[in-house]
Amino acid sequence: MVAWLMYLGDGPKRVGGGYDDNPSTHYSWDSKVPNHAYVRVGDTIVLWDGDTLLGLSVIEDIATGTGTKDCSSCPSCGKADIAARKTMTPKYRCWTKTCKAEFDSPTVETVSVVTYRARYEAGWIDLRGHVDGKELRDLCEETTSQNALRRLRWDDFRTRVETGKNATPLDIIDKTRKVIAGGHTTRTVRARNGQAAFRSTLLEDFGEVCAFTGPMPAVVLEAAHLYSYAANGKHHTFGGLLLRRDVHRLFDLGQIAIDPSTLTLDVTAGTRKYPDYGKLHGQALTVPVTKAHKKWIAEHWDMHRTTNTIPGQSTKPPAAAVMGLAP
Ligand SMILES: [Zn+2]
Structure with missing residues (x-):
């Protein structure tokens, strides 16, 4: 059972991103995002905005395409780990530990990307505000990850949602x-x-x-x-x-x-x-x-x-065979 914590919002983590905005129906990403190719139909998607949980669902399908994207990077080291600052000048700073350059404008390069768009509206449960951002970070496999797509420890997340504050069955x-x-x-x-x-x-x-x-x-x-x-x-x-x-x-x-x-x-x-x-x-x-x-x-x-019965589908082969899921 694979579950993803997917980030929806504005901020340094979305530098260079152009993302859809309807959290209850679909989510898009591209091949510049770490973990981009590992998300599968049937995976659970958990959306958050950096501060709080928004809701969750199960991915019904993923449409892939091609597109271009403007990628910003640090003029000194070439890494993408940069952020605009609100008040300080120069406006940008590189967050790469070995670089930390400050500069007025990043290097911008237009690159070709594979685009992904997941749809999941059928199963959407709105849980806005039920779990805060810090708890969500702690429920990821890598608790210090800054990625927009992170693997969630599903069993622990589920226990938290089903038994903690605002308990909701999943x-x-x-x-x-x-x-x-x-x-x-x-x-x-x-x-x-x-x-x-x-x-x-x-x-x-x-x-x-x-x-x-x-x-x-x-x-x-x-x-x-x-x-x-x-x-x-x-x-x-x-x-x-x-x-x-x-x-x-x-x-x-x-x-x-x-x-x-x-x-x-x-x-x-x-x-x-x-x-x-x-x-x-x-x-x-x-x-x-x-x-x-x-x-x-x-x-x-x-x-x-009706327990364990899918209407009209009782003779279907097991899920993994139908969906081509990795074991
Ligand atoms: Zn740099």
Whole structure:
């Protein structure tokens, strides 16, 4: 099980970088970044911004391409380990221990690179602020690494997230890996930038009503975008539901599911202990659903309530064979 801590943000670690900015869906890097070629489909990606954890997911696919990149380096030693300074002059300093030159402008060279773009929106769990930057650094295999792509000690990271402050279960990551390996997954996706129109449509269709808890002010309602991701890389949209923020999160994590035979809510025993969620157990949906919704609801159910079964994929060869993973 390989997990990567990937850095998203601005600062000295991204000198020369041109990176995408939507943390919940995709992340790009290029062949100038150490470890660039070792990231695989099925690996876990954990994003941080230098100060805090942002969230995590499982990589669904990696698109490679070619491009060019302006690389800045130290005019004295030629190394790329340089940083602009905020107030001091000369503006740049080389951080290479044996050099430490100071200079006004770096050497800039345009080089050809291989580009990589990982997509992972199906399994995204937002955990912004749950673990601070220092703890994350300490959970890496090399705790003093400055690389944008670092190997994380997954078991230790997982223990920290599942049992420490703001404890959150991560078994959904295992399930997502299994389903991606089987070539098929169905997940909800949070409304993202640019999906405001989608949410507006749902508000028009359903009114200010959470599908689990009933009438709610629009400000607390999120669009759960229902779609299936198949091995051919196509997203099949099955519509959406409006869910109150907290129950949306529990639904994403499988702590609330919808029994497809009765269209009633099924709350896990652990979550049922909380009275507000316990009383949802066995309740019917508060809104009418379509045939397309029902198909998706059944797949969500199979994923979260059926042990070790991938819907319709039970005869697939093992994950490693499908994905060509290194042992
Ligand atoms: Zn230098």
